Amino acid sequence: xxxxxxxxxxxxxxxxxxxxxxxxxxxxxxxxxxxxxxxxxxxxxxxxxxxxxxxxxxxxxxxxxxxxxxxxxxxxxxxxxxxxxxxxxxxxxxxxxxxxxxxxxxxxxxxxxxxxxxxxxxxxxxxxxxxxxxxxxxxxxxxxxxxxxxxxxxxxxxxxxxxxxxxxxxxxxxxxxxxxxxxxxxxxxxxxxxxxxxxxxxxxxxxxxxxxxxxxxxxxxxxxxxxxxxxxxxx
Amino acid sequence: xxxxxxxxxxxxxxxxxxxxxxxxxxxxxxxxxxxxxxxxxxxxxxxxxxxxxxxxxxxxxxxxxxxxxxxxxxxxxxxxxxxxxxxxxxxxxxxxxxxxxxxxxxxxxxxxxxxxxxxxxxxxxxxxxxxxxxxxxxxxxxxxxxxxxxxxxxxxxxxxxxxxxxxxxxxxxxxxxxxxxxxxxxxxxxxxxxxxxxxxxxxxxxxxxxxxxxxxxxxxxxxxxxxxxxxxxxxxxxxxxxxxxxxxxxxxxxxxxxxxxxx
Numbered sequence: 271x272x273x274x275x276x277x278x279x280x281x282x283x284x285x286x287x288x289x290x291x292x293x294x295x296x297x298x299x300x301x302x303x304x305x306x307x308x309x310x311x312x313x314x315x316x317x318x319x320x321x322x323x324x325x326x327x328x329x330x331x332x333x334x335x336x337x338x339x340x341x342x343x344x345x346x347x348x349x350x351x352x353x354x355x356x357x358x359x360x361x362x363x364x365x366x367x368x369x370x371x372x373x374x375x376x377x378x379x380x381x382x383x384x385x386x387x388x389x390x391x392x393x394x395x396x397x398x399x400x401x402x403x404x405x406x407x408x409x410x411x412x413x414x415x416x417x418x419x420x421x422x423x424x425x426x427x428x429x430x431x432x433x434x435x436x437x438x439x440x441x442x443x444x445x446x447x448x449x450x451x452x453x454x455x456x457x458x459x460x461x462x463x464x465x466x467x468x469x470x471x472x473x474x475x476x477x478x479x480x481x482x483x484x485x486x487x488x489x490x491x492x493x494x495x496x497x498x499x500x501x502x503x504x505x
Numbered sequence: 506x507x508x509x510x511x512x513x514x515x516x517x518x519x520x521x522x523x524x525x526x527x528x529x530x531x532x533x534x535x536x537x538x539x540x541x542x543x544x545x546x547x548x549x550x551x552x553x554x555x556x557x558x559x560x561x562x563x564x565x566x567x568x569x570x571x572x573x574x575x576x577x578x579x580x581x582x583x584x585x586x587x588x589x590x591x592x593x594x595x596x597x598x599x600x601x602x603x604x605x606x607x608x609x610x611x612x613x614x615x616x617x618x619x620x621x622x623x624x625x626x627x628x629x630x631x632x633x634x635x636x637x638x639x640x641x642x643x644x645x646x647x648x649x650x651x652x653x654x655x656x657x658x659x660x661x662x663x664x665x666x667x668x669x670x671x672x673x674x675x676x677x678x679x680x681x682x683x684x685x686x687x688x689x690x691x692x693x694x695x696x697x698x699x700x701x702x703x704x705x706x707x708x709x710x711x712x713x714x715x716x717x718x719x720x721x722x723x724x725x726x727x728x729x730x731x732x733x734x735x736x737x738x739x740x741x742x743x744x745x746x747x748x749x750x751x752x753x754x755x756x757x758x759x760x761x762x763x764x765x766x767x768x
Contacts (some may be wrong), residue, residue, distance in 0.1 A: 330702055330703075331734075333703070333731045333733055333734060334731075383700075384702040385702050385706055386702055386703055386705055386706070386731060387705050387706035387707045388671070388672050388705050388707055388708060388729065389707075392670040392671060392672045392673070392729075393669075393670050393671075395671060395672075396671065397671055397672065397705075397731045400706045400707075
């Protein structure tokens with residue numbers, strides 16, 4: 271399903287029904303997913319659409335630019351150490367029209383549950399998309415329509431043991447890669463103190479055959495620091 | 506006509522033409538400079554900061570032009586200051602409120618209790634801040650009416666800013682019948698709130714029996730939501746809770762009184 275799909279297209283997966291029919295110089299798009307429906311008329315002679323995961327920060331409405339993943343079990347990490355863990359994250363799937371480098375978003379849907387949370391205090395915190403994930407030490411198997419995989423490189427640069435319960439990702443700078451089996455992101459969490467960390471995405475796929483999704487949260491005008499998530503209200 | 510002809514005192518025709526030219530060119534330049542700044546700073550500053558800069562530059566240029574024009578007309582500023590001192594006393598008494606508003610406007614700009622676009626309550630007037638200028642603050646009410654509030658009143662009134670924080674809490678109180686199971690009702694409400702995306706996971710909603718009232722067991726539901734979503738959510742959720750409770754045979758209590766009669 272992920273990748274460039276030829277039209278006409280008819281996809282029936284789990285709770286998802288998606289079809290695109292071509293009629294002369296127009297396309298009729300229909301999608302139904304978990305009770306939400308959308309129907310669009312596209313005036314174009316194009317004969318393909320791109321379906322791929324996008325930043326999971328758009329549904330039901332875009333109110334946050336951060337994703338928080340809370341661990342289902344607490345994790346301790348020793349001082350001056352490095353480790354790699356795997357987490358899951360909720361998927362939002364984008365449907366694009368247009369050609370490479372000039373894609374235009376047509377629709378976004380999700381089969382994953384949406385929930386929001388506050389990181390920090392109401393005065394100076396951030397609203398973020400919330401997701402709970404088990405901590406895996408090896409790459410887990412996930413449902414490619416619902417969950418993606420984050421490979422998280424943990425670096426504890428502090429001189430103390432730290433307890434890590436959650437990680438915050440900045441949507442500006444999210445690099446999502448996909449193939450037909452999986453969706454992935456790679457990130458590095460550098461723990462600075464017991465309560466503080468910096469999280470940044472690595473622009474590389476988990477597997478060689480993965481392709482990069484178009485970025486809806488463009489970072490072209492942002493500095494490197496604006497693409498990081500700085501966690502000062504606990505980790 | 507001789508350009509050196511004296512019109513009044515030492516004011517000649519050429520001086521008058523010069524003063525008018527300075528005034529027209531000055532105003533034109535002021536307009537062009539403020540328009541240029543507005544266009545170039547629009548993406549770099551937010552709206553209220555941009556307004557402040559534009560107004561500052563505008564009034565500075567106007568002051569320079571007026572000084573220049575007065576000088577061209579042969580009016581000495583030192584003389585004006587003496588006359589101004591006397592006039593100032595008279596005008597001061599006459600324009601106390603205007604000066605009060607100006608000073609309040611200045612302090613509001615420094616204190617910044619609200620920004621343009623914020624939803625606020627100022628002295629009982631609720632609306633969205635449309636403009637904060639040096640004399641007054643303009644609100645647009647939810648009914649689409651414009652209200653102008655003098656800055657002195659704004660400064661001395663209590664201001665509630667509904668959107669200064671990124672999340673806020675709202676509350677319902679539901680009265681269920683005494684024969685209903687309050688623990689079950691709390692569980693049902695909790696499950697509903699858990700499914701609702703914009704009911705924040707953290708701070709978690711609080712659901713508890715808050716009062717044993719005359720006719721009902723009152724359950725308080727306190728919910729945190731993103732500031733952009735709380736109002737829509739608060740309008741929708743109460744009915745959804747009521748419907749769900751009734752589907753589970755938990756009813757909202759009506760006022761009732763039990764009368765015991767002997768014989």
